[in-house]
Amino acid sequence: PEKSEKLTSLLNVLHDEFLLSDETVDRIVADFHEEMRQGLAKHDSMGKKTGPLAMIPSYVTSRPNGKETGSYLALDLGGTNLRVCQITLNGDSTFSITQQKFTIPAEAKEATLFDWIAQSVELFLDEHNLATDDASNPIPCGFTFSFPIDQTGIAKGKLIMWNKGFAVPNAVDRDIVSLTQSAFSRRFLNVKIVAIINDTIGSLMASAYSHSNSQMGIIFGTGTNACYWEKTKNITKWTKEEIERFPEEMIINMEWGAFDNKLAVLPFTPYDNKLNRKSHNHGLQVFEKMISGMYLGEVIRNVLLWLVDRRVLFGGRSSEVLNEGYSLDTSYVSIAVADETPQLSEIKNLIEGTLNIPDTTLTDRIVFKYACNLVGARAKRLSGAAMCAVLLWRPELLEKDVTVGIDGSMFQFYPGFADSLMEEAKRILGPERASRVKLILAKDGSGFGAAIVAMTASKKL
Ligand code: ADP
Secondary structure: OHHHHHHHHHHHHHHHHHOOOHHHHHHHHHHHHHHHHHHHHOOOOOOOOOOOOOOEEOOOOOOOOOOOEEEEEEEEEOOOEEEEEEEEEEOOOOEEEEEEEEEOOHHHHHHHHHHHHHHHHHHHHHHOOOOOOOOOOOEEEEEEEOOOEEEEEOOEEEEOOOOOOOOOOOOEOOEHHHHHHHHHHHOOOOEEEEEEEOHHHHHHHHHHHHOOOEEEEEEEOOOEEEEEEEEHHHOOOOOHHHHHOOOOEEEEEOOHHHOOOOOOOOOOOHHHHHHHHHOOOOOOOHHHHHHOHHHHHHHHHHHHHHHHHOOOOHHHOOOHHHHOOOOOOHHHHHHHHHOOOOOOHHHHHHHHHHOOOOOOOHHHHHHHHHHHHHHHHHHHHHHHHHHHHHHHHOHHHHHOOEEEEEEOHHHHHOOOHHHHHHHHHHHHHOHHHHOOEEEEEOOOHHHHHHHHHHHHHHHHO
16 A cells, blocks of 8 residues: 555646646747747748747749649658659549658768769669650659758759768768759659648648648647748748748748747656657657657656656566667557456556566556556647647638648657647637638658649749
C-alpha cells in the first residue's frame, strides 16, 4: 500500500506536468497569431532560436478545380527515399499514379545526390517507356523537396541548410532546381522542373483537387508543418511592387515546427528538456519535439525511465533496449494506447518482447499505458490548437465549409488523433464553425500535389 501511494503521487506529478489547461491552449493560439504576423513582416527567421515563424511564400498562386487533365512527372525527396511518379489527372477529381521508390544511398546523401536523382529518373522513364526525344516538348515535373530552401520563385530556391543526415557539398546557398536540372542535362533527360514545393503544399494541393474549398495542408508525420492560403497583400515583408506582381492569394509555408522556439508559452517539462538538450538541433523545432512521430516515443521513454528510477515501474529495472535513445518508436505508442484487452496483453508483448523487460505486472502495464496517454493527449491538443490558430487567422473562411488536407503517420494511425483535432476545433472555434471544418487524409500528397503544382505552373509557361 505504501508503494502504491508513492506511485499514485508520482503519477499525479506527471499528470500536472503534462496537463494543458484551456487557458494555456488559448494563449498558444494568441501567440501563434503573433508569430504569424511577425513572420509575414520579417525575412530570415528560418533555423533561428528566437525568431517568429518563418512564413515562407511558396509562389504557388493557382487553385486546382479537379477538372484539369494531363500527365506530369513528380519527384518526392524525403529523408530516406526518393519517389518518382508519373501522375495522370483524369479531369473528374481522380488521378492515376505510377510510382517507383528508390532508397537514397549514403554516397548520394554525402556527395552525388543530384546525379543520383537524374539516374533514378532515367531508370523510371526507361522502365515505363516514358522517355521522349522531342526537345521542344519536355515532360513537366514538380519537385517536392523536404529541406529548407529560400524560395524566390515557383521553380527557384536556394538551399538554406541540409538536415536529416544529408551533407552534399557545394549545395548550400545554391539553386536546387538548377543543380537538379543540370544533372538531367548531363544525362540528356527531356524533363523540365517547373515547380519546387514542400510536402505540406503537396497535401494542400492534393486535397484541393477533390475538395475545392481546401484552405490548409498539414503534415503530422516524422515532423510537423503546415501551409495555408494567405492574402498576398498580407506578406508585408515584400515591397508593394513585389506584392503587385502576384495574384491575390498565395500559399504560405509556415514551418510551424519552430513555433515558440523561445519557450514563452509551451509548457516544456523536464522530459522535453532532456530530449531537446541531447538532440542535434538543440533549441530548434521545439513545437515539433512535443508532437511529432520522431519525438513522441522519446518523451515517453524519458517519463518511463523517471518512474523506473523511483522504483515504481518494472521493479526499478530498465533494459538495454529501453536505455537506448529513441528505442520507443511512436508506432509502439499507438499500439499501447489502442490496447483494450483486460490484461493489456498487447502492451505485455511490447514491453516483454520488444523492450526486453521480463515479467511485467498488470500495474506496470497500466502505468505504461497511462504515460503514453498523458504525453499523447498533450500532443493531440497542441496539434488541434495549431490547426485552429491557422483557421481562425482568416475567420471569413470559416463562414463557409472548409477542408484541411492532412498527411502523416500520426494523423493516420495514432488512435483518436482526428477526433481530438475536431474536439479542440469545437472548443476553440465554437460548434457551429467547427461543424463546417472537414479533415481529409491527403494520402500520397507529396507526389500528387507536386504533379498538380507542375500542371498549374506549366500552364503559365
Ligand atoms: P514522413 O513524415 O517521414 O513522410 P510518416 O508520415 O510515415 O513519414 O511518419 C513517420 C513517423 O511516424 C515516424 O517517426 C514513426 O515513428 C511514426 N509512426 C509510424 N507508424 C506510426 C503509428 N502507427 N502511430 C504513430 N506514429 C507512427
